[in-house]
Amino acid sequence: MHDFDSRLLPTERESHGICIRKYQPSDAAGLVEAAQESIQTVGAWLDWCTPSYGNAQAEAWIAHAVENWDKGDGFAFAVIDATCGDYLGGVGLNQIDHANRSANLGYWIRQSYQARGVGAQAARLAVGYVFEQLGLTRIEIACAAANRPSRRIAEKTGARYEGLVSGRIQLHGRPVDAAIYSITAPSARRSTG
Numbered sequence: 001m002h003d004f005d006s007r008l009l010p011t012e013r014e015s016h017g018i019c020i021r022k023y024q025p026s027d028a029a030g031l032v033e034a035a036q037e038s039i040q041t042v043g044a045w046l047d048w049c050t051p052s053y054g055n056a057q058a059e060a061w062i063a064h065a066v067e068n069w070d071k072g073d074g075f076a077f078a079v080i081d082a083t084c085g086d087y088l089g090g091v092g093l094n095q096i097d098h099a100n101r102s103a104n105l106g107y108w109i110r111q112s113y114q115a116r117g118v119g120a121q122a123a124r125l126a127v128g129y130v131f132e133q134l135g136l137t138r139i140e141i142a143c144a145a146a147n148r149p150s151r152r153i154a155e156k157t158g159a160r161y162e163g164l165v166s167g168r169i170q171l172h173g174r175p176v177d178a179a180i181y182s183i184t185a186p187s188a189r190r191s192t193g
């Protein structure tokens with residue numbers, strides 16, 4: 001059970017030239033183009049990003065993301081350049097635990113737009129959305145321990161480092177250790193009970 005009707009939630013949020021919004025079927029072409037240019041940097045950390053990723057995969061994934069959003073089971077956002085409308089990557093909430101009001105945050109930014117602050121801004125927008133619109137109180141970020149850029153995003157979003165856990169992430173068919181970070185809602189911060 002959850003406290004919101006996900007079909008009535010705002011579908012986008014924008015700040016500092018970056019927009020995050022609910023996926024639309026028309027994002028498929030941008031998603032494929034972004035994935036194809038990012039095999040080296042995104043494919044190193046996310047198994048789905050391979051040279052064979054094409055329209056069929058993108059369309060199926062977007063349909064699944066929209067269905068999950070409408071059911072309140074996950075909130076995947078396209079990251080868009082607010083000025084020109086270009087597709088820049090994705091940020092999203094998954095593994096939502098409604099009973100404990102927590103979720104996992106993930107993100108990726110296409111290679112040609114990396115290291116410009118886009119990932120950190122998209123993550124900040126998603127965190128604001130989670131606390132203000134979904135009423136969750138804890139966001140967890142699990143990065144492969146060796147994934148420095150991803151860990152920097154967690155740090156730049158103000159997340160607290162909670163430690164290393166063994167074999168938490170499957171990467172290219174093998175378990176790898178993860179660095180766990182958390183962000184708690186302002187309303188939950190002083191509660192220890």
Ligand SMILES: CC(C)(COP(=O)(O)OP(=O)(O)OC[C@H]1O[C@@H](n2cnc3c(N)ncnc32)[C@H](O)[C@@H]1OP(=O)(O)O)[C@@H](O)C(=O)NCCC(=O)NCCS
Nearest residue numbers: 042045107108109114115116117118119120148149150152
């Ligand atoms: C992680 C990712 C989303 C960051 O996106 P981005 O738009 O480049 O992020 P930002 O520009 O906001 O910040 C990136 C930070 O990582 C740092 N960084 C980038 N490449 C790095 C590298 N090879 N080694 C160390 N730090 C690096 C940047 O210097 C920056 O930190 P700074 O602001 O202190 O200088 C992007 O690198 C990516 O898509 N990676 C592949 C997918 C992925 O790993 N997703 C996370 C899975 S948990």
